[in-house]
Amino acid sequence: MASIVPAPLTAQDRVVVLTGAGISADSGIATFRGAGGLWRQYDVFDLASVAGFERDPGLVWQFIGGRRSRAEAATPNAGHLTLARLGRELGPERFTLLTQNVDGLHQRAGSEPVYELHGSLFRTRCSAPDCPAARQPFSDNRDYPLAPPTCAHCGAPLRPDVVWFGEALAADVLAVAEQVIQRCTWFFAVGTSGTVFPAAAFVELALAVGAHTVLVNREPAENVSRFEQFVEGRAAEVLPLLFPDGRRAGQDAG
Numbered sequence: 001m002a003s004i005v006p007a008p009l010t011a012q013d014r015v016v017v018l019t020g021a022g023i024s025a026d027s028g029i030a031t032f033r034g035a036g037g038l039w040r041q042y043d044v045f046d047l048a049s050v051a052g053f054e055r056d057p058g059l060v061w062q063f064i065g066g067r068r069s070r071a072e073a074a075t076p077n078a079g080h081l082t083l084a085r086l087g088r089e090l091g092p093e094r095f096t097l098l099t100q101n102v103d104g105l106h107q108r109a110g111s112e113p114v115y116e117l118h119g120s121l122f123r124t125r126c127s128a129p130d131c132p133a134a135r136q137p138f139s140d141n142r143d144y145p146l147a148p149p150t151c152a153h154c155g156a157p158l159r160p161d162v163v164w165f166g167e168a169l170a171a172d173v174l175a176v177a178e179q180v181i182q183r184c185t186w187f188f189a190v191g192t193s194g195t196v197f198p199a200a201a202f203v204e205l206a207l208a209v210g211a212h213t214v215l216v217n218r219e220p221a222e223n224v225s226r227f228e229q230f231v232e233g234r235a236a237e238v239l240p241l242l243f244p245d246g247r248r249a250g251q252d253a254g
C-alpha cells in the first residue's frame with residue numbers, strides 16, 4: 001500500500017465521513033457487491049424492496065435474520081474505532097458520521113451520533129403503512145426462521161426498519177446529511193461502491209461547496225472520478241494512518 005500521509009486537518013476544518021459496507025468487511029461482514037457480495041447470491045430486488053417483501057416475507061426475514069446474527073457476532077475493527085476516536089477528538093460541531101450500513105458496528109465502536117441513512121438491522125416495525133405501529137419501530141435482534149412476525153395491532157407482517165429500494169430515506173436524516181455536507185471542508189467516503197443513491201451523489205454536494213473529497217476503498221468506486229483523492233486499501237489499515245491519534249504526549253486531543 002502506497003505510503004499514506006495523515007489528512008492535514010486544521011482546527012477550522014469540518015469533516016463529514018460517509019461509510020458503506022466495505023468498512024465492515026474487515027469485521028467479516030459480507031459486502032453487497034464485489035467478490036462474495038450478498039447481492040451476487042440473491043436478487044437485490046427480492047430482498048431489498050417492498051415488492052420482494054410482499055412476495056415472500058419469509059425469504060426476507062431469513063436474509064435479515066442471518067445478517068443480524070453475523071453482525072452481532074462481529075466486532076468493530078480499527079476502521080470503526082478510528083472514526084469513533086476522530087469523532088471524540090473533533091466533536092459534533094466539526095465531525096459527522098453518515099453511514100449506509102445497518103449493522104450497528106459504528107455505534108458499538110463508540111461513535112455517537114451515527115446517522116443511519118438506510119435504517120438499522122436491529123429495529124423492527126409494522127409493514128402496513130397506515131398502521132400506527134409502522135411509525136413505532138422497536139429494538140429487535142431476533143431471527144424469525146419459521147414465519148415472519150406479525151403486528152399485534154393489525155396482524156400485518158412486521159418488517160425490518162431498513163430503507164429498501166424505491167423507499168425514501170428518513171427526511172430528518174437526509175436533512176442532516178445535506179446540511180453538514182454543505183458546511184464541510186473535508187468529505188471522506190469509505191468502503192462504498194458509489195452505486196446507491198442519494199448517498200452516491202453526496203460527493204457532488206461536497207464538491208459544490210469546495211470541500212476536499214477523498215475516497216478510501218479497496219478498489220475504484222463507480223464515482224471515483226468525482227474525488228480529488230483516491231486512497232486504495234482496506235479501511236482498517238488506511239484510516240488509522242489517515243487519522244493518526246491526535247493525542248500527543250502532554251497534549252489534549254481536539
Ligand code: BV8
Nearest residue numbers: 020021022031032033100165166191192193197218234235
Ligand atoms: C430513494 C437496504 C427516492 C438496507 C439498500 C437517484 C436519486 C435517488 C434515487 C435513485 C437515483 N437513481 C436510482 C435511484 C433508486 C435507488 C438506487 O440508488 N438504485 C441504484 C441500484 C441505482 N435508490 C433508492 O431506491 C433509495 N431511495 O432514493 O428513494 C424516493 C423519494 C421519495 C419517495 C420515494 C422514493 C434507497 C436506497 C437504499 C437501498 N437500500 N439496502 C440493507 O439491507 O442494508 S442498498 C444497499 O446498498 C445497502 O444499504 C448498502 O449500504 C448500499 C450501498 O452499498 P455499499 O455500502 O456501497 O456496499 P457495496 O457492497 O456496494 O460496496 C462496498 C465497497 O467496499 C466495494 O467497492 C468494495 O470494493 C469495498 N471494500 C470491500 N472491502 C473493503 C472495501 N473498502 C475498504 N476496506 C475494505 N476492507
